[in-house]
Amino acid sequence: MLRERYINLIVLALLLVVPAHAYVTGEPFTVTLATRAVIFALAGVGLNLALGQGGLVSFGHAAYFGVGGYVMGILASHAQNYEPILQVPFLIEGTNAMPVIWLVAIVMSALLALLVGALSLRTSGVYFIMVTLAFGQMLYYFTISWPAYGGEDGLSIYVRNQFPGLNTLDPIQFYGICFVLLCAALFLVDRINKSPFGLALNGAHQNEERVQTVGINVYRVRLVAFVISGAITGLAGALFADLNRFVSPTMFSWQISGEIMIFIILGGVGRLFGPVLGAALYILLEHFLGGLSEYWFIYLGAILLGVVLFAKGGIIGKLAKREVSHDG
Amino acid sequence: MNTLLLIEQILNGLQFGVMLFLMAAGLTLIFGVMGLINLAHGSLYMIGAFAAAAVAGWTGNFFLALIASLVAAAIVGALVELTIIRRLYARDHLEQVLATFALILIFSEATRWIFGSFPLFLNVPEVLKGSITLPGGIQYSLYRLTIIGIGLAVAVGLFLLISKTRVGMRIRAGENDREMIAALGVDISVLYTMVFALGAALAGLSGALVGAIQSVEVGMGEPVLILAFVVIVIGGIGSIKGAFAGAILVGLTDTLGRTMLPLVFGSFMEASAATTVGSALASMLIYILMAGVLLFKPTGLFGAT
Amino acid sequence: MTDSILSVRNIRKSFGALNASDGISLDLRQGEIHALIGPNGAGKSTLIKQIAGGLRPDSGSIEFLGNDVTRLNTAQRARRGLGRTFQISALAMEYTVLENAVLGAIGQSGKVFRLFTPAMKDKALLDRARESLKRVGLEAQENAITAELSHGQRRQLEVAVALTLAPRAFLMDEPMAGMGAEGSKALTEFLQELKQEAPILLVEHDMDAVFACADRISVLVYGKIIATGTVDDIRANPEVRVAYLGEEDAI
């Protein structure tokens, strides 16, 4: 287990050094790429709680990612146009303050996860995979055909939202915000994994009946995990929207759900840093393979296939050798 | 909406459902027998359509094209099963989803590499062109009626295959107990390859049939794949009967939903708002249907509990 | 029946045409080991599932500690003090022995929704888990991965996890299965001690073990209890001999 810890530290150090170096040497796009990786990693950390720890294979986490994005888009566009979101029965104004947007994004995606989880967790296995996918698709088609916030065109926000005391338009400062949030989420998830709750959640993944018979309501444990998981992914969605200063229904597409899953598998299912390493690797692959050939998806597909077939436990699983308790 | 139109729309729903069944049957069979979630099933549909378009363009014969779609999809299916898929049977669903997702990327771009970025041409054969008058004076496309016919024939054929033949018996046994069938001396890996190729062939056939009235292009398989998953989840995964019921239900819900909902909303809303709301709801309808079914029957209509 | 801890009253459960439970009544009294025996397919596991809460009977009721628990789920019954061990070990195989026992302690403590305190540093949970492990004699193996335990040790761990719940009654599904003669004997002795604490409803295939340790025995055949009584009663019961022991002898 020690070695996994070293890998985690190295990943963390790289996430600090690479963008800092890029910033100093005047390569802002590398910082942007790193920001993208960190935000995707955050989305993956969220899903990993449900998928890695809880064994809940959600194929619809794009729903929370998208809701987070749209919370940012809606709040900021109203602030941008000085139009209140709601006047009756009470006044709700838009905002461009990041902390408020984050909070709303977390709450809204948690509420959605509560609803979707409460219904989906009645099923299991493939049915769970597919019913979560169905909820994602529902939202996807809803946002495309909902005219108020741009439909398929999405919403553009011309200026990045603000964080007190920082200049968020400066790539490195925005990166810093995302990095700190990722670290906070990692810390939180690590605490959860080690808590009685985490023990029960992962125990239920290994043997549901065992956890039931010690008097723990597995459904409720999973639901809580699902809600936290959705909330973290929702926060990532809000950051992603701020990175691009743009939201659109593609944030809800099933390909996004698939990509978030890919990060986890690439890095290592149930490993704390799995999604972080996976997202970073995916962004690197996308960046370098994209320049290689017009048909670069073939290479990407082949690499993914290789990881699934030959590197069980993901990259961290390969590097850390020893199987940790969570991957099955 | 008058009765004739309603009947025509019901026929359209049936045709859509039957087409979905061809996709869903293979998917559900593969899941039932091997326990595999195959996202690349949509790629086999695409391969069938491209093979048909290529052969039709070359020979000008639609029926040869249909055969080509069956053969090409079955061969590709068997090859993929032998090289990659069989390594996934023992893996969990998550890894299957990922590996077959990777296969989609490979198949899509490889197809584009071979056939180019533009859609291909495939048309309804002369003999099936135009429409015929059904009893009651309904004008209906002959080709669509043919699709309904082929779909029903495949459904009956599959049912007979599974319930009456030796291969079907092995398939049923394989669903229940993999070790038992291995102990019986049936070469399980040959059986798996056959089942996978059969599922692939059905997907390919469906791609070719649909390709004649739709666009033969890269990426055509994924929307259908998702619908086919909705179908088998509603019907109960692993059940051919369920796939059939689910397919017809989804076909009818979708077709009637998108014609009726704007009208329903129009009865109490302003016309353009009704169109918007109705269409939006219609596009979500089958997912709502699926969530609803799973709420009451968490393993689908015909799923084992 | 004032000293009855658990009573099953006339429960019925059918799957299609099969009556798996055909009006079963039975009770578990303070301080006893009550064994449930019956040939394969008699409906033992269906009955156990209904008592544990995994399956709801079509009709009839189940009372535990004087309360009707028929509509409660597994977790709720467990919290009321129904401890259970399984026929095939149901443990979190990737966890250590101690972690499995702590899982039981978490269920007992109601601390499951503590999200931010490390479970393996919670003294109360650890103490409780270690105490149970000590009682079954697994204290030396607490850091072993469960999947690496021997068959017998897993049985012991099952009992230990059940013990962490301080149960008022035990439901044990074939605890002797797969254990050697030595192990069975040791376990029998342990059960004799345990029953003082909470009565045990034991489903067991091993006839020698049953006759050695049970205070009372019920015989289940085709979804019906055909006899209940002491070891001697059952040995002497002609119906049982025909329906059950006869078969056993023939094998």
Add this chain to the structure above:
Amino acid sequence: MISTKAKLTLKALGTVTAVALAMASPTLADGHGGKVKVGLITTLTGGGAGLGVDIRDGFMLAIGQSGNENIEVVIEDDQRKPDVAVQLADKMIQSEKVDIMTGIVWSNLAMAVAPATTAQGKFYISANAGPAQLAGKGCHENYFNVAWQNDNLHEAAGAYATQAGYKNSFILAPNYPAGKDALTGYKRMFEGTPSGELYTKLGQTDYAAEIAQIRASDADSVYFFLPGGMGISFLKQYADSGIDLPVVGPAFSFDQGILQAVGEAALGVKNTSQWNKDLDNAANKAFVETFQAEFGRLPSLYASQGFDTANLILSAMAKADVKDADAFRAALKEADFESVRGDFKFGNNHHPIQNIYVREVIKEGDVYTNKIISTGLTAHQDVYAAECKM
């Protein structure tokens, strides 16, 4: 020197540069020798790749023909994903330090990229998408559109339908913003009353239900906007249904790349376009000829737009240094280049004022293609121009 970061275009480039300089074009000799770096983001993978490939090929053909060594083009694939397009735009601006961005096919991607680009002081020159927001209130001095405002072709179709004497068209489009704009555009110029108006699901491929509604209606014609595969599916199914109402559509579903896949189902259909290969001007003749020689296929509408876009940029380079934004903008505004469309000029909102033609699908030998039959709208400007304060 033409260089691209993306190696994927090297093959195409190698041959492009070998093409003889068929046309007079601005060259280094003009003296305003400032280098220009262009970022071309377009869709090169996935289902919609055909359009992006055409824009790229048209664009690079013009660059190659010009022989101008002061223009450098960086090409990237947006995979038709808005977030990828935004990332690439960031990359182009932040690390490639491009002066001009172009190439995006789809309106939703353009909406994600163009405003951010112009806000950072760079030029965005659209080779295809022309969403209403960017033509009206959201117009920007650094945003130019060489193709059209999104409504234009639909308006022309409405005008044509009126000319043709249709009184009650049945109209349908996908349920998304461009679809709604399309039907609005059509109705703006159509003097009859639509007998039915339908919004279909984006990506829908089966139109049996809609066709049944058309059959049951009292319409005298059908107008549809269903881009990409949706249009192919609709046309095939419509032809098969036996309904013989005349069909009108925008060029998108009848363009060179797509037409072969529709086949005879498209024969005789009237569609509206600002360009066709038979437009009678020297620039167009040379373009069609060299494009066909170079790539072995007939050019499409998109290729013509890519070609014009490149020539517009080259014409401005001949007059001004891109570093002098005001002068360069003025040079762009003049649109002093030989457009393959013939006359071409920009309106106040930097969108074209141009003729939109009515074409008919015909078969030339084995190839389905279009011929111009009339002019739908002459020197047409979009309605949003009035809202643009420029």
